[in-house]
Amino acid sequence: xDGLTTxxxxxxxxxxxxxxxxxxxxxxxxxxxxxxVAMTGCFIWQxxxxxxxQSSTLQEKDSEVVQMCPRYPEPVPLDHPxxxxxxxxxxxxxxxxxxxxxxxLPTMSAIVTYNDTVLWxxxxxxxxxxxxxxxxxxxxxxxxxxSISKIFPALMLYKLWEEGEIASLDDPLERYLSNxxxxxxxxxxxxxxxxxxxxxxxLQKGAQLAKPSGVTLRRMASHLSGLPRRLxxxxxxxxxxxxxxxxxLRDDVLVADxxxxxxxxxxxFSLLAHVLAEQTSEGDYQRWVADNILDRLGMEDTGxxxxxxxxxxMAVGYYGSGQLAPLYxxxxxxPSGQMYSTAADMAKxxxxxxxxxxxxxxxxxxxxxxLTPMFKCSIDYFANxxxxxxxxxxxxxxxxxxxxxxxxxxxxxxxxxPKLLLSxxxxxxxxxxxxxxxxxxxxxxxIPALEKAFRDSEKRLSPAPNPNPxxxxxxxxxxxxxxIKALPNGVLSMQQFGPHVEELIPESYRTILLHYLEDRxxxxxxxKEFPCSLNLGSASVSLETQDGQLFNFSPFxxxxxxxxxDAPGLNTxxxxxxxxxxxxxx
Ligand SMILES: *[C@@H]1O[C@H](CO)[C@@H](O)[C@H](O)[C@H]1NC(C)=O
Ligand SMILES: *[C@@H]1O[C@H](CO)[C@@H](O)[C@H](O)[C@H]1NC(C)=O
Ligand SMILES: *[C@@H]1O[C@H](CO)[C@@H](O)[C@H](O)[C@H]1NC(C)=O
Ligand SMILES: *[C@@H]1O[C@H](CO)[C@@H](O)[C@H](O)[C@H]1NC(C)=O
Ligand SMILES: CC(=O)N[C@H]1CO[C@H](CO)[C@@H](O)[C@@H]1O
Numbered sequence: 001x002d003g004l005t006t007x008x009x010x011x012x013x014x015x016x017x018x019x020x021x022x023x024x025x026x027x028x029x030x031x032x033x034x035x036x037v038a039m040t041g042c043f044i045w046q047x048x049x050x051x052x053x054q055s056s057t058l059q060e061k062d063s064e065v066v067q068m069c070p071r072y073p074e075p076v077p078l079d080h081p082x083x084x085x086x087x088x089x090x091x092x093x094x095x096x097x098x099x100x101x102x103x104x105l106p107t108m109s110a111i112v113t114y115n116d117t118v119l120w121x122x123x124x125x126x127x128x129x130x131x132x133x134x135x136x137x138x139x140x141x142x143x144x145x146x147s148i149s150k151i152f153p154a155l156m157l158y159k160l161w162e163e164g165e166i167a168s169l170d171d172p173l174e175r176y177l178s179n180x181x182x183x184x185x186x187x188x189x190x191x192x193x194x195x196x197x198x199x200x201x202x203l204q205k206g207a208q209l210a211k212p213s214g215v216t217l218r219r220m221a222s223h224l225s226g227l228p229r230r231l232x233x234x235x236x237x238x239x240x241x242x243x244x245x246x247x248x249l250r251d252d253v254l255v256a257d258x259x260x261x262x263x264x265x266x267x268x269f270s271l272l273a274h275v276l277a278e279q280t281s282e283g284d285y286q287r288w289v290a291d292n293i294l295d296r297l298g299m300e301d302t303g304x305x306x307x308x309x310x311x312x313x314m315a316v317g318y319y320g321s322g323q324l325a326p327l328y329x330x331x332x333x334x335p336s337g338q339m340y341s342t343a344a345d346m347a348k349x350x351x352x353x354x355x356x357x358x359x360x361x362x363x364x365x366x367x368x369x370x371l372t373p374m375f376k377c378s379i380d381y382f383a384n385x386x387x388x389x390x391x392x393x394x395x396x397x398x399x400x401x402x403x404x405x406x407x408x409x410x411x412x413x414x415x416x417x418p419k420l421l422l423s424x425x426x427x428x429x430x431x432x433x434x435x436x437x438x439x440x441x442x443x444x445x446x447i448p449a450l451e452k453a454f455r456d457s458e459k460r461l462s463p464a465p466n467p468n469p470x471x472x473x474x475x476x477x478x479x480x481x482x483x484i485k486a487l488p489n490g491v492l493s494m495q496q497f498g499p500h501v502e503e504l505i506p507e508s509y510r511t512i513l514l515h516y517l518e519d520r521x522x523x524x525x526x527x528k529e530f531p532c533s534l535n536l537g538s539a540s541v542s543l544e545t546q547d548g549q550l551f552n553f554s555p556f557x558x559x560x561x562x563x564x565x566d567a568p569g570l571n572t573x574x575x576x577x578x579x580x581x582x583x584x585x586x
Contacts, residue, residue, distance in 0.1 A: 069532040069544045072397065073454035075115065075421045084456075088449035089120045092442050096426070099438065100124040104320035105430035109137045111343040112446065115421045116356045118347060128316045129429070130324070139344040142301055142314040143427035144327075145412045146405030147266075149339035151349070152289050153273040154221045154389035158366050159292060165279050169369075169388075172212035173220065177242075177275050182249045184213055184226070186257040214258035217276075220268040222374045222388040226254035226261070227268040230333075236266065239331040242274045262377035262386045266336040269389070273335030285335055297352055297359055302341040304334060314340065317409020320431035325409025337407055343427055350416050350423030371401055371418045395440055396447045402439065406432060413439050420450055455529055462516040463490025469562045470514075470522075470553060473582075476575045481582060484514070491515070492522065499584050504536050509543065520553040520562065546570065 078085075089112065100108055106129025110122045121139050128134035160166045166176075173180050219225040231238065231248045240248075245267075256263055277285040286304050294302050301313065306327055317325040330338040351357035355367050362370065373385040373392040383391030383402070390401045402415040411432035416423045424442050432438075464470060467486035474482045481498040492514040501510065509530055514522035524546055532544040549569045553562040564576040 067532045068529045070455070070526075070529075070547055071532065071544065072419065073451055074548075075419075076454055076457045076460070078114070078453055078457060082453045084449045084452050085119070085446075088445040091445045092120070093122050095441055095445075096122050096124055096438070099433050102430075102433050104318060104322055105428060105433065106318060107137050107141070107143075107315040107429040108426065109139065109141050109143065109315075109343040109428075110424070110426040110442075111139060111347045112442075113347045113350055113423045114450070116351060116358070121343060123343075127314075129318055130316065137315055139347075140301060140313065140342050141427075142310055142340050142342055143412060143429060144317065144405075144407055144410040145339050145341045145346070145414070145427065146337045146407035146410055148341070148346075148403045148405040148412055148414045149335065149337050150221075150269045150389045151403055151414070152293065152339070153269050153276070153285075153335050154370070155293055155361065156273065156276050156285075156288060157217055157221050157388075158362055158370055160276055160279060162363060162366055166217065166276075169218040170216045173215045173217065173271075173275065174212050176217075176279060177246065177271075179243075179246050180213070180215070180249065182213055182215070182227070183251075183253040184257060185253060186226075186260075187214060187254075213254070215254070216258065217272060218374075218388055219258050220265075220272045223262050223264050223268070223386050224259055224375055225265060225268045226256040226258045226263060227265045227271070228252065228255055229263075229265055230267050236330050236333045236337065237328060238333060241332065242271070245271060245274075245332065259375075262375065262381040262383075264382075266333055269336045270333045274332070293361055296361055297348060297357075299341070299345040299348060302339065302345045304338050304340075306340065310340065315410075315427075315429040317429045318431075319409065328408055337405065341427070343425055346414055346425040346427070347423065350414065350425065354416055354418050354421055354423070356421055371416070373399060373401075393440070395443050396451075398447065400439070400443065415439055415443075417443070417447065420447065422446065422450060459513075459515075459525060459527060461491045461513055461525060464492055464514075464516045464522070467492055469556050469560055472561065473578045473580060474564060474575050475578050475582070476572065481578075482575070483581070487513075498582075505534065509534065512546075514551060517550070520555070522551045522553070524549045524551065 092110075092112070096108060096110055099105065105125070107125040107127060108123070110124075112119045112121075123137045123139070123141070125137065126132075126134040127137050127141060157166070157169065161169055215225045215227060220227065230236070231240075231245055232252050234240070234248075255261075273285045277283060277288055280288050282288040282291060290303070293299070303310070306314070311327075317327070319325050330336070348357060352360060353367060353371065355364055370388060373387045373390070375386050377383060377386055383393055385392035385399075387401060390403060393400045393402060398417050398419055400415055400417055402413060405412040405414075410427075410429055412425070412427045413432075414423075414425050424439065424446070426438055426442075464486070467490055470484050470492055471486055472484060474484065476482075480496060480501075482494055482496055484492055484494050487493055493511055494514055495511045496505070497510075508528075509526075513525045513527055515525045517523055526543070526547055530543050530547075532542065534541045534543060549567050551565045551567055553565040555562070557563050561577065564574060566573045566575070
C-alpha cells in the first residue's frame with residue numbers, strides 16, 4: 001500500500017532457500033520392497049557419472065545420514081504446555097519488546113494462533129504514544145490494517161464464485177464491466193489476433209469491442225492484471241466513482257501483459273470490489289463485506305468507518321518522525337486499504353482461512369484454491385510469489401502466506417503457514433521496523449519449535465476394529481516378505497524380514513505401524529524420527545516417501561482374511577498373503 005506522504009519500503013530477505021532434495025520417487029517402496037529397490041539401484045549404477053572425488057562423496061553421505069525425517073511433520077493435537085514452544089514464544093515476546101524501543105513505533109499488538117487456539121498474544125507500548133498515562137493496548141485495540149483490507153475483495157470474489165454469481169475466477173473483467181477498455185501494447189499474443197481482426201473490420205464493425213483485454217478477475221486480485229498501481233493522476237484520496245474510473249482507463253495503458261508479471265495495484269482491487277458489488281443484492285461493497293463476512297464471523301471490531309466509538313478504542317497513529325498522522329479517508333480506493341481491525345479479529349480470520357474455526361464462509365476446496373500461490377515473481381518484486389490476494393515467501397521450506405499493510409501512521413502484517421495451521425499477526429501504530437523483518441524473525445523461532453513439538457508428540461494411532469483379517473505373512477513377488485502382527489492395544493505393526501534385510505536395514509527401521517483410517521485402509525507411520533534415506537551400498541532408500549503412505553487391503557476371503565494389499569502411492573500392487581512363514585536357504 002502506498003502511504004500518502006511516506007513511501008512504502010520494500011522488504012527483502014524473508015525467503016530462504018530450501019534444501020535441495022534428491023527424491024527417489026521412482027525407487028518406490030524401498031523399505032518394504034528392498035530387493036526391487038536394489039535392482040533399481042543397479043539400473044541407476046549403469047548410468048552413474050564418473051566417480052567424484054572421494055572427499056565430496058563422503059561429505060554427501062554424511063549429510064544424508066544426518067538428515068532426519070519427517071522433514072515436515074504433520075500437525076497433531078498438542079498437550080500444552082510444551083517447553084520448547086513456550087521457550088520460542090518467550091523469544092518472540094522478547095524480540096517485540098525490543099522492537100517497541102524503536103523511535104516512531106509507540107504501539108504494537110501481536111497474536112499467534114495454532115489450529116483453533118490462541119498460543120500467545122503480546123501487547124506493547126501505549127495506546128496513545130503522546131500520553132505518558134495512556135494504557136497498554138490489548139487484543140481488542142483497534143489499528144488501521146491498510147492493505148490487509150485487500151483480503152476482503154478476494155474473499156468476495158471467491159464467495160460470489162462459489163455462489164455461481166460469477167461463472168469463473170478467470171472471467172475477463174469485461175464480462176461484468178462492459179465499458180472497460182485499456183491499451184495493452186505488450187500483449188504480443190494478441191497483436192497478431194488484432195491484425196486478423198483488423199482485416200475483418202470492414203465486415204464486422206465493432207468486433208474489436210468483444211475482444212477481452214486479458215484482465216481477469218483472478219489476476220486483478222493477484223497483482224497480475226498489469227493494471228497500473230493507481231488511476232492516472234489520482235492519489236488514494238480520490239473521491240470519484242467507477243464510471244469515472246473506466247473513463248480514465250480508456251486512455252491508459254497496462255504496464256505488463258496480464259498474467260506475465262507481478263505488479264502491485266491498488267486500482268485493481270478497488271475496481272474489482274466495486275464491480276463485484278454491483279453483482280450483489282447489497283449493491284455496495286462495504287455493505288456486502290459487513291453482511292457476508294464480518295457479521296457472519298463475529299468480527300465485531302473490524303470495519304471501514306472510523307466513528308467516535310472506534311476512535312476511542314484505537315491506537316494513535318504516528319509517522320516515523322514521531323509526528324501525529326491524520327486518519328485519511330480513502331474514497332474510491334477504500335477496498336484497497338481503508339479498514340481497521342484488532343489482533344483478535346485477525347486471528348479469527350486466519351483460523352477461518354485455514355479451516356480451523358467453527359464458523360466458515362468458504363468451502364474447504366475453495367480455501368485450498370485461495371491458499372495456493374499463483375505465480376513466481378521476478379527478483380525485483382517484494383515477495384517471492386504472488387497469490388490471490390497474497391504475498392508468498394518461503395521459510396524453512398514452508399509457504400508463508402502473507403499480507404502486509406502500510407498506511408500513514410500504521411503498519412501491519414497478517415500471515416499464515418497453512419501446512420502448520422499456524423498464524424501470526426502484528427498490528428502497529430507507527431512505522432514498521434526497517435532493519436529486520438519481524439515476521440520472518442518470529443517464524444524463525446516458532447516454526448522449528450512447533451515442528452519439534454509435532455515430532456515429539458505421542459502418536460495417537462487408531463487400532464483396527466478387528467485385527468484378525470490383517471494379521472499374517474505377506475510377500476511381494478516372492479522377493480520381500482512381511483509379517484503383520486497386532487500389538488496389545490490393537491494397532492497393527494508390520495515387520496519386514498527375509499534374506500539381506502537383517503543385514504542391510506537397521507533393526508529400528510524394520511518395523512512400521514499401521515494407523516487405521518477406514519474400512520480396510522491403513523496409513524504407514526514411523527513411530528519415531530527416522531533418517532530420510534538409508535544408504536545401502538550403491539543404492540539409496542528413501543524412507544521419507546514411505547511415511548504416510550496408504551495401504552489398501554483386499555476384501556476378506558471366506559475365512560475372513562484379507563488376501564493382500566496394494567500401496568498405490570508407491571505404485572506397488574499385489575502384495576499377497578502367504579499361508580506361513582517361508583524358510584530361506586542360504
Ligand atoms: C484442531 O482442533 C480441532 C477442534 O478442537 C480438533 O478436533 C483437531 O484434532 C485439531 N487438530 C490438530 C492438528 O491439532
Ligand atoms: C493523546 O494524548 C495527547 C496528550 O495527552 C492528547 O492531547 C491527545 O488528545 C490524545 N489523543 C487521543 C486520540 O486520545
Ligand atoms: C458505457 O458508456 C456509455 C457511453 O459513455 C454510457 O452511456 C453507458 O451508461 C455506459 N455503460 C455502463 C454500464 O456504464
Ligand atoms: C512365489 O512362490 C510360490 C511357491 O514357490 C509360487 O507358487 C508363486 O507362483 C510365486 N509367486 C510369484 C509372484 O512369483
Ligand atoms: C523478497 C524475498 O523474500 N525474496 C527471496 C525469494 O527467494 C530467494 C531464494 O529462494 C531469496 O534469496 C530471496 O531473498
